[in-house]
Every structure is written in C-alpha cells, then in structure tokens.
Amino acid sequence: MAQKFKTSEDWLNFDRDHLWHPYTSMIEPLPCYGVVAADKVYLELEDGRKLVDGTASWWSALHGYNHPVLNQALLEQSQKMSHVMFGGIAHQPASELGKRLLDMTPNVFDYVFLADSGSISIEVALKMALQYWQSREEPNKNKFLTVRGGYHGDPFTCMSVGDPENGSHHMFQSVIAKHFHVARPQTEFYAQWDDADIEPFKTAIAENHQQLAAVIIEPIVQGAGGMHFYHAEYLRQMRKLCDQYGVLLIFDEIATGFGRTGKLFAMEHADITPDIMCIGKALTGGMMTLAATITTKNVAMTISGGATPILMHGPTFMANPLACAVASASLDLLMQKADTKSGHEFIWQSNVARLETGLQQLHDIEAHKAVADVRVLGGIGVVEMREPVNVGKLQASLVAKGVWVRPFGKLIYVMPPYIMSEDELKTLCNAIIDTINELY
Numbered sequence: 470m471a472q473k474f475k476t477s478e479d480w481l482n483f484d485r486d487h488l489w490h491p492y493t494s495m496i497e498p499l500p501c502y503g504v505v506a507a508d509k510v511y512l513e514l515e516d517g518r519k520l521v522d523g524t525a526s527w528w529s530a531l532h533g534y535n536h537p538v539l540n541q542a543l544l545e546q547s548q549k550m551s552h553v554m555f556g557g558i559a560h561q562p563a564s565e566l567g568k569r570l571l572d573m574t575p576n577v578f579d580y581v582f583l584a585d586s587g588s589i590s591i592e593v594a595l596k597m598a599l600q601y602w603q604s605r606e607e608p609n610k611n612k613f614l615t616v617r618g619g620y621h622g623d624p625f626t627c628m629s630v631g632d633p634e635n636g637s638h639h640m641f642q643s644v645i646a647k648h649f650h651v652a653r654p655q656t657e658f659y660a661q662w663d664d665a666d667i668e669p670f671k672t673a674i675a676e677n678h679q680q681l682a683a684v685i686i687e688p689i690v691q692g693a694g695g696m697h698f699y700h701a702e703y704l705r706q707m708r709k710l711c712d713q714y715g716v717l718l719i720f721d722e723i724a725t726g727f728g729r730t731g732k733l734f735a736m737e738h739a740d741i742t743p744d745i746m747c748i749g750k751a752l753t754g755g756m757m758t759l760a761a762t763i764t765t766k767n768v769a770m771t772i773s774g775g776a777t778p779i780l781m782h783g784p785t786f787m788a789n790p791l792a793c794a795v796a797s798a799s800l801d802l803l804m805q806k807a808d809t810k811s812g813h814e815f816i817w818q819s820n821v822a823r824l825e826t827g828l829q830q831l832h833d834i835e836a837h838k839a840v841a842d843v844r845v846l847g848g849i850g851v852v853e854m855r856e857p858v859n860v861g862k863l864q865a866s867l868v869a870k871g872v873w874v875r876p877f878g879k880l881i882y883v884m885p886p887y888i889m890s891e892d893e894l895k896t897l898c899n900a901i902i903d904t905i906n907e908l909y
C-alpha cells in the first residue's frame with residue numbers, strides 16, 4: 470500500500486481534522502491516542518508506549534489481541550472466500566457458526582439470523598417480534614416495553630427502546646417512535662430481593678399488553694446506560710409476566726454474552742430463557758463485526774406461516790464468511806475445557822474468576838469522597854464517581870500510568886480481556902486508584 474503519510478504526526482493530524490470518532494465534536498475533539506499494534510492485553514501507541522487494555526475494545530477482545538488461532542482462521546478463510554452474498558447462497562462458515570451457537574445456547578433456540586453488528590441484531594429482534602404478531606393477525610401488538618437505563622445501540626429503533634432521558638434520545642424526540650419505559654430494576658445483584666421492585670413493570674404490562682409485541686432488556690447488567698447490576702429475580706418475574714400476558718421477551722446479551730458476567734450468558738443467573746436473544750461484540754473475539762439474533766421454533770414458524778411469510782431483513786454483509794470463520798474459531802477457544810484440578814469446567818471460567826478476584830482491588834478506593842460506589846461482577850469492574858468525570862484529564866493520567874480505560878459520565882469501568890494476568894490486573898486497578906487519588 471502506498472503510504473500517504475510520512476510520520477505518525479501527519480496521520481494523527483489528518484485524523485483530528487477529518488475523521489469523526491464516536492460521540493465527538495469536530496471542534497476541539499478530545500485527544501485521540503494513535504495505536505499502531507495490539508498484542509495480548511497491550512495496545513501499542515505510535516510513540517512506542519504499551520498500555521494494559523482495560524476495555525477489551527468495548528467488551529469484544531475476549532482472548533486478547535493478535536491471537537494466532539483467530540489470525541489463522543481469518544487467513545485461511547480469506548484464501549478461500551472473503552465474502553459472498555447470503556441471498557440464495559449457503560456456505561460452510563455460516564453453518565459451522567450457526568451450529569456452534571445453537572449448541573452453546575439453551576435448547577429452546579432453533580433459528581439464527583447472522584447480522585453485521587449488534588444494533589442490527591436488535592433491529593432484527595424487534596422486527597421479528599412485530600412480524601410474529603402480524604402473522605398471528607394481531608397487528609395492534611406493535612409497541613415495546615422496556616426499563617429505563619437500557620442501551621441497545623444508536624440506530625433510531627434501538628434508541629427508541631434505550632433510556633428515554635439520555636442525550637441521544639432527547640435530541641431526536643420528534644423522530645423516535647414512542648414505546649413504554651418503566652423504572653429500571655432497583656434491587657442490586659447481590660442484595661436481598663424486594664418484591665416491590667417488579668411492581669412498575671407489572672402495572673405497565675397489565676395495562677398495555679394488548680399493544681405490546683415484546684419486552685426488551687439487557688439481562689443482569691445494564692451496560693452503557695449506567696453499568697448497573699440488578700437482581701436475577703427481576704428477570705424471573707418478568708418472564709412469568711410476559712407469559713401471563715402474551716408478550717414476547719427479548720434479551721440483549723450483546724455486552725453480557727460469552728462469559729463476561731461469570732455465566733456463559735447472563736440469563737443463566739436467572740435460569741430462564743427469552744423468546745429472542747441478541748449477541749454480538751465478543752462473538753468474533755473482537756476481530757471483526759458480527760452479531761446474531763437467535764430465536765425459537767415458535768417465533769420462526771409463526772412468522773413464516775403468516776400472510777407475509779418472510780423475515781424482512783437482509784444486509785449486504787450478513788453472515789460474512791470471514792467473520793463467521795473467526796467467530797467459530799473464537800467460540801472453540803472459549804469452549805476449551807479446563808484442567809480438572811482448576812475446579813472449573815472451562816478455561817474461560819477460571820479466567821473470569823481471576824478477573825473477578827483481581828478487580829476486587831478497586832474496592833480500595835470505595836471510601837474516597839469523590840467515589841459513590843464500587844462494584845464488580847465477573848469480568849466487569851466499575852468505579853462510579855459522584856460527579857461526571859473529565860474524560861480527557863482522566864485518560865491522560867491513566868495513559869501516563871500505562872493503562873487504557875475509557876470512562877463515560879460518572880463511570881470509570883473496565884472489562885479486560887479474559888487472559889489478563891494478576892499482575893496486569895494490579896497495574897490496571899492501581900492506575901485507576903492512583904488517578905482518582907491524584908485528581909480528586
């Protein structure tokens with residue numbers, strides 16, 4: 470490739486002047502750090518510094534970066550077929566992946582739609598729910614019910630079921646479809662369940678079920694909407710109420726799937742299953758974009774037996790063979806059995822247990838006056854501050870200490886690659902603690 474830029478400063482300047490980053494302004498954007506390589510749990514900056522990555526690139530790089538098995542899967546598939554349309558064409562990488570997904574999810578599921586990003590898998594899930602009721606000749610069941618504090622992606626339909634008061638929802642009020650939102654679950658994951666918690670949801674579903682196609686929720690962990698860990702009983706009661714009132718249940722496991730909360734899927738904490746589930750992010754081990762919407766025979770057959778018997782979705786890059794091949798390789802890595810002495814069935818379980826133990830160190834900063842709460846679940850560690858943080862300042866301090874974390878709002882949170890060692894976890898937690906002590 471002929472290079473247009475001679476120095477890193479050149480391409481960094483071009484980036485600052487012309488490329489839009491997530492949620493940024495083009496006038497005085499926050500500084501971006503130039504990354505030239507990533508290996509295991511380290512990001513390498515253009516100036517040679519190496520940072521311990523606490524984000525796994527937004528929950529995705531489970532096995533760390535530059536994994537030889539994933540690289541090899543990508544290389545081998547690229548030499549056979551990088552992409553073909555999925556319309557009227559089948560290919561082995563998609564079947565290999567579909568089979569793995571159905572094998573590793575509860576056996577209520579039978580059908581897989583391979584989408585090209587998490588948000589699109591949500592769009593597909595919502596569409597499935599609407600088409601389900603259209604096929605049953607109940608077209609008035611065309612609204613969704615959800616809880617506040619949710620996040621399901623940035624496209625308009627995803628925003629419509631996300632938190633109604635966060636920035637983006639508020640900005641697009643006039644075009645966002647109106648659905649039903651109730652208070653977020655209040656009882657925390659480890660707290661004693663309080664039956665009053667389900668009341669707002671119970672009332673909303675009782676009053677509106679005739680209009681409701683589905684309920685959608687992130688099970689156990691509300692991610693971008695506040696890194697909130699709530700009680701599994703909420704989900705159990707939600708499942709019962711959805712059955713009682715004839716409303717489909719959609720779980721968004723895009724962030725929580727593949728072991729992040731300590732269970733392979735977060736729904737296992739509640740021991741229930743939804744009618745439709747979405748997965749993404751870690752599906753390819755962070756190598757490339759791919760997601761899936763998975764559903765039951767009942768949903769698929771009902772849609773397919775309706776007046777319009779086709780599921781109305783078909784992105785150009787759905788089931789991309791490269792992404793499917795890498796995803797299968799990543800899932801095979803994930804499902805590797807552990808040494809029997811470890812006390813765990815799978816290696817990922819020992820890894821996530823190590824993360825959970827290492828991240829407990831964040832509790833050392835709990836008593837600080839600027840800190841509202843510290844919480845840890847599986848491979849997720851959160852320091853919630855009392856006030857929104859200055860991201861630029863905080864990041865500069867963390868980078869100077871050799872770690873990469875991307876705070877937002879009041880939250881300094883991490884979800885490291887599963888391979889992170891105890892020492893690297895210490896580096897990560899110490900950097901967060903020292904930064905808070907220095908800046909507040």
Ligand SMILES: Cc1ncc(COP(=O)(O)O)c(C=O)c1O
Pocket residue numbers: 586587588589591620621622623687692693721722723724749750
């Ligand atoms: C729970 C949840 N749902 C959906 C999405 C959207 O996924 P994507 O960014 O791949 O479109 C995200 C992304 O952060 C998410 O955390």
